[in-house]
Amino acid sequence: TAEQTFRIAAVPADGVGIEVVESGRAVLDALAARSNGRFAFDWTEFPWGSAYYAEHGKMMADDGLEQLKAFDAVYFGAVGWPTVPDHVSLWGLRLRICQNFDQWANVRPVEFLPGVPSSLRTADRDDLDWVVVRENSEGEYAGLGGRNLAARGAGSEVAVQSALFTETGCERIMRFAFDLARTRARKKVSSVTKSNAQQYGMVLWDEVFERVAADYPDVETESVLVDAMAAKFVLRPEDLSVVVASNLHADILSDLGSAITGSLGLAASANLNPERRFPSMFEPVHGSAPDIAGQGLCNPLGAIGSAALMLEHFGLGDEAKTVRRAIEATTGSGIRTRDVGGTSTSAEVTDAVIGHLDNG
Numbered sequence: 001t002a003e004q005t006f007r008i009a010a011v012p013a014d015g016v017g018i019e020v021v022e023s024g025r026a027v028l029d030a031l032a033a034r035s036n037g038r039f040a041f042d043w044t045e046f047p048w049g050s051a052y053y054a055e056h057g058k059m060m061a062d063d064g065l066e067q068l069k070a071f072d073a074v075y076f077g078a079v080g081w082p083t084v085p086d087h088v089s090l091w092g093l094r095l096r097i098c099q100n101f102d103q104w105a106n107v108r109p110v111e112f113l114p115g116v117p118s119s120l121r122t123a124d125r126d127d128l129d130w131v132v133v134r135e136n137s138e139g140e141y142a143g144l145g146g147r148n149l150a151a152r153g154a155g156s157e158v159a160v161q162s163a164l165f166t167e168t169g170c171e172r173i174m175r176f177a178f179d180l181a182r183t184r185a186r187k188k189v190s191s192v193t194k195s196n197a198q199q200y201g202m203v204l205w206d207e208v209f210e211r212v213a214a215d216y217p218d219v220e221t222e223s224v225l226v227d228a229m230a231a232k233f234v235l236r237p238e239d240l241s242v243v244v245a246s247n248l249h250a251d252i253l254s255d256l257g258s259a260i261t262g263s264l265g266l267a268a269s270a271n272l273n274p275e276r277r278f279p280s281m282f283e284p285v286h287g288s289a290p291d292i293a294g295q296g297l298c299n300p301l302g303a304i305g306s307a308a309l310m311l312e313h314f315g316l317g318d319e320a321k322t323v324r325r326a327i328e329a330t331t332g333s334g335i336r337t338r339d340v341g342g343t344s345t346s347a348e349v350t351d352a353v354i355g356h357l358d359n360g
């Protein structure tokens, strides 16, 4: 038995989520096998998702959160399938875990990989190295609002979807972003706002940002409207390091960021409960990709990169670097899936990453 065993709950869920979780597990198990008994991973797989819904009328077991609590981390695939309305599947599984486990910081690195053609031909690895820090517990995804059909009748229905911004929620994600910026070569935090149009929540966001920034005089700051930030991602990538944004803004911007680096299939993410009162959850940014699911063609690197973030969370920073270097060696040697201009299968990419673990 190993010196340290990490218990991980695998929740592959739907579509390519099932395929990429298998890839990530294979890489981590290969890494553990090379650790000379220093660490091991003890996996428990949960069958939750849209197929489970078809059978049980719910996305996860009633006591699912209780079951997950016992684990060191959750390794998640992607949830959503055409048989279940997207808001039911997302709220029934992924958001349920994120919100109940208070995983309030969602960390999404955006980096170039060697050999992967970018949609921005003018940018390269030296100009683009960001982390999008997403507020992951409130904002536009607080689930506040309602619909009123009965009172107004068909054709006149009204819906309200409110965003919730609390000073505590804003402050903790901003401090997290500043602390992260201090660990990086470029010490800068860019706050994404829309306070010109949203005069309550986003103005509070801006005020808290200014107040927190004052505690970090060594970190450069800027505040940018979300629409301008979308343009800046494309036009001035070299001007960004840590980007802190609300739940919805960061959701959109991180997909844009991964598209700039070449594919949504590359992007990794960590949903952190920084206090470690609950398990944190690691998952690729992409969804279940029903258009390519089941063909063995999806890109496993977002999920494998997420596994590297999980290693960091476990205190295995050197091993996380080994996995990242193996990812770079793989793309650099031309072994790439179709979405990033290659012809390799998911399994070939996974095997190549495992093959490169030894030269870490």
Ligand code: NAI
Pocket (backbone or CB within 6 Å): 016, 020, 077, 078, 079, 080, 081, 082, 086, 090, 094, 263, 264, 265, 266, 283, 284, 285, 286, 287, 288, 289, 290, 291, 292, 297, 298, 299, 300, 302, 339
């Ligand atoms: P998506 O991320 O599944 O797919 C968007 C595009 O990116 C598709 O063309 C897909 O083929 C491509 N793509 C995604 N992952 C890829 C990979 N690993 N390799 C290569 N190409 C990849 O987003 P979409 O189509 O909007 O949503 C599909 C389903 O996924 C929906 O049910 C949605 O609700 C769900 N979803 C779930 C998420 C999660 O569980 N965290 C996040 C986003 C969407």
Ligand code: MG
Pocket (backbone or CB within 6 Å): 251, 252, 255, 285
């Ligand atoms: Mg998203």
